[in-house]
Amino acid sequence: MRDVAIETRNLHVHYGNNHVIKGINLKIPPKVVFALMGPSGCGKSTLLRTFNRLIELNPNARVEGSVKILGKEVYSPETDPVELRKEIGMVFQYPNPFPHLTIFENVASGVKLNKLVSSKDELKERVEWALKKAALWDEVKDRLKDYPGGISGGQRQRLVIARALAMRPKILLMDEPTANIDPVGVQKIEELLFELKGEYTIVLVTHSPAQAARVSDYVAFLYLGEIVEVGPTRKVFENPEHELTEKYVTGAFG
Numbered sequence: 001m002r003d004v005a006i007e008t009r010n011l012h013v014h015y016g017n018n019h020v021i022k023g024i025n026l027k028i029p030p031k032v033v034f035a036l037m038g039p040s041g042c043g044k045s046t047l048l049r050t051f052n053r054l055i056e057l058n059p060n061a062r063v064e065g066s067v068k069i070l071g072k073e074v075y076s077p078e079t080d081p082v083e084l085r086k087e088i089g090m091v092f093q094y095p096n097p098f099p100h101l102t103i104f105e106n107v108a109s110g111v112k113l114n115k116l117v118s119s120k121d122e123l124k125e126r127v128e129w130a131l132k133k134a135a136l137w138d139e140v141k142d143r144l145k146d147y148p149g150g151i152s153g154g155q156r157q158r159l160v161i162a163r164a165l166a167m168r169p170k171i172l173l174m175d176e177p178t179a180n181i182d183p184v185g186v187q188k189i190e191e192l193l194f195e196l197k198g199e200y201t202i203v204l205v206t207h208s209p210a211q212a213a214r215v216s217d218y219v220a221f222l223y224l225g226e227i228v229e230v231g232p233t234r235k236v237f238e239n240p241e242h243e244l245t246e247k248y249v250t251g252a253f254g
């Protein structure tokens with residue numbers, strides 16, 4: 001079962017009467033960057049939020065079908081969403097470190113809350129490890145007691161990534177993580193994805209075909225709540241099977 005990290009079967013999501021995910025079957029292999037790309041409103045964020053049950057925060061959302069993560073049925077009554085989310089880190093479009101916590105405390109917070117370490121030294125090691133993994137350590141190691149308001153948007157986003165990595169998740173869900181970041185920051189995060197993918201399964205939502213082409217190993221093209229095409233990124237970009245995919249990846253619409 002380890003050749004598939006995330007699997008959906010006949011997955012549907014409705015918001016009230018609005019049917020936005022329409023029978024999605026997807027297999028995401030482990031330890032790759034898997035991009036969900038498509039135009040605004042096609043259902044990328046909704047699909048991503050079914051993976052960690054964040055979708056349940058919308059009282060009008062209804063999920064049908066199956067999602068399995070690392071072999072576990074996400075919507076089974078036995079699955080505790082809080083436990084599930086410990087294995088699944090999530091990064092959003094707006095970098096959202098806790099403004100009232102220092103850089104150190106931001107990375108340490110989840111580790112402390114979940115009692116993942118047993119001493120202060122271990123906590124320090126874990127924070128340093130996560131900041132290094134997120135390629136941020138060199139930039140903040142002398143500022144660990146500062147608040148994140150003083151660092152750039154790109155650095156704040158890598159801080160959020162460090163906070164997620166400190167929990168040692170197996171999966172990282174990223175919803176347009178570079179949408180609000182300057183070009184240098186975007187490049188750093190894209191390089192980071194490249195570094196991380198050997199160890200984590202990364203699902204990246206992007207409305208940018210160029211970004212999907214640059215960073216992903218596999219890509220699914222969503223349109224109006226359905227998967228038009230899915231496969232190895234090179235194949236989908238260089239030799240798409242569907243005319244709609246070709247139009248999208250060549251920028252004819254978006």
Ligand SMILES: Nc1ncnc2c1ncn2[C@@H]1O[C@H](COP(=O)(O)OP(=O)(O)OP(=O)(O)O)[C@@H](O)[C@H]1O
Nearest residue numbers: 015018020039040041042043044045046047058207
């Ligand atoms: N909480 C909600 N209640 C009702 N409808 C919603 C809700 N969230 C999203 N939708 C609708 O569901 C559809 C899919 O939205 P979703 O945000 O998943 O798409 P997306 O592809 O991620 O779009 P974007 O790139 O603009 O973020 C859209 O028509 C949207 O208006």
